[in-house]
Amino acid sequence: MKLLLELQKKEIISLYCHSCKKVTDHKTLEASTGDIKFKCEKCNIQIRIQSQNYLKKSKEIDTDYQVDGDYKIGQRLFHKVFKEKGWVIGKTENSIFVDFETHKLKQLVINYHGKE
Numbered sequence: 001m002k003l004l005l006e007l008q009k010k011e012i013i014s015l016y017c018h019s020c021k022k023v024t025d026h027k028t029l030e031a032s033t034g035d036i037k038f039k040c041e042k043c044n045i046q047i048r049i050q051s052q053n054y055l056k057k058s059k060e061i062d063t064d065y066q067v068d069g070d071y072k073i074g075q076r077l078f079h080k081v082f083k084e085k086g087w088v089i090g091k092t093e094n095s096i097f098v099d100f101e102t103h104k105l106k107q108l109v110i111n112y113h114g115k116e
Contacts, residue, residue, distance in 0.1 A: 012025045012026065012027055012041065012092075013025070013026055013028065013038075013090045013091060013092050013097070014026070014073065014090065014091045014092070015038060015040075015047070015049075015073060015089065015090050015091075016073050016074060017040045017042065017043065017045065017047070018045075018047070019040065019043045019045040020040060020042050020043050020045075023072075023073050023091075024040050024041060024042045024043075025040075025041040025042070026038035026039060026040055026041060026047070026090075027039050027041060029046065036048070036049045036105075049089060049099075061076075062076050062077055062078040062085055063075060063076065063077045063078070064077065064078055064080060065077045065078065065079045065080070065098075065108060067108075067109050067110060067111075067112040068110075068111070068112060069110060070110070070111075071088045071091065071096050071110060072088065072091075073088050073089065073090065073091055074087065074088065074089075075087070075088045076088075077098065079098075079100075079108075082100065082106075084100040084101055084102060084104075085100065085101050086098040086099055086100035086101060086106075087099050089105075091110075093111065094109060094110060094111050094112070095107050095108060095109055095110060096108050096110050
């Protein structure tokens with residue numbers, strides 16, 4: 001639930017738009033338990049992501065999650081600490097939103113290179 005509230009605070013995230021057939025900026029409209037509603041900034045189509053319905057079978061090789069990694073929407077990854085596989089469903093400048101096989105949506109940090 002905490003992630004959904006955090007997602008609601010984010011103004012714009014990048015998601016794949018099925019209408020535009022590419023990754024576009026989406027505005028978060030509302031978030032409730034298990035559901036998040038977005039609106040494509042390009043075509044104004046609204047989408048609702050239900051965590052448990054998003055996962056698809058894939059033969060794609062899993063990429064190990066790393067905080068300094070670069071990820072694309074739709075990419076499959078494996079989180080060594082959580083011991084879970086998931087799909088990247090959203091992205092901001094410093095985080096990705098991953099829908100894990102256990103039907104848990106989690107926000108993970110990216111583009112972190114530590115203190116310099």
